[in-house]
Amino acid sequence: MDARQLKVEAARAALAHVGSGMRLGIGTGTTAEEFVRLLAEKVATGLDVVGVPTSERTAALCRELGVPLSTLEDTPELDLTVDGADEVDPDLTLIKGGGGALLREKIVAAASDRMIVIADKSKLVETLGRFPLPIEVNKFGLRATEVAIGAAAAKLGLSGPVTLRMTGGQPFV
Known part of the structure; x- marks a missing residue:
């Protein structure tokens, strides 16, 4: 299986936890994009969900593919968030946020009852640190x-x- 197919399979496994009527946090990154594509197929066949995207890039893809969107202001409580990771170690400790949406990802995850992190085997590492650790900072100070x-x-x-x-x-x- 190639890298893209592994991402699709991870996304498909997460999609199995999505049911009609759910309010979803929708993550950012290449694996999350595969989840959006599969979710859009289900929406096209009648799945009733609403998504809160963690980035403008994810929002644009959802709009393009017909996934209904909301905001945290209008939908402050979410049933499930599905998002990717940059690195995952054997203890399932992970690094995420390399795509630049870390703050929004954290806020959406905190508003969710559950979170599923999807990753293909290229993200598995023995020790975290291969990927630069993203840290958000404020311009002030x-x-x-x-x-x-x-x-x-x-x-x-x-x-x-x-x-x-x-x-x-x-x-x-």
Whole structure:
């Protein structure tokens, strides 16, 4: 099975937990996109759900494929969130948020009764850390936050650069 097919199978397993009338948190990333595609097929055949996307990218895909959407303001309690991960270790500890939607992913997950994390075998690692650890920061106090992150890492015996992710010459948002 190729990488895409593995993502599809992970998404299909999560879809088995979705029933009509459910309010869903819908995650961000390549595996979550496969979930959206499969969910859209079910919606087209009569599955009645509403989704709260964790990113504009996910929202656009849902709209394109006909998955009904809401917001957390209008749907503050969710039955289930399905989202992907960047890395998963043998204890099922994971890193997520590399796609830039970490804050929204956390808020949507917190509003959900249950969460299913889907990942293909390429995300399985013996030790977390192959993927850069995403940390959200605020523009205010950015340098102080960078110093604090470096100090916290040093206390744990970790080293390496603290890097502000940029896009188009601006901090990644």
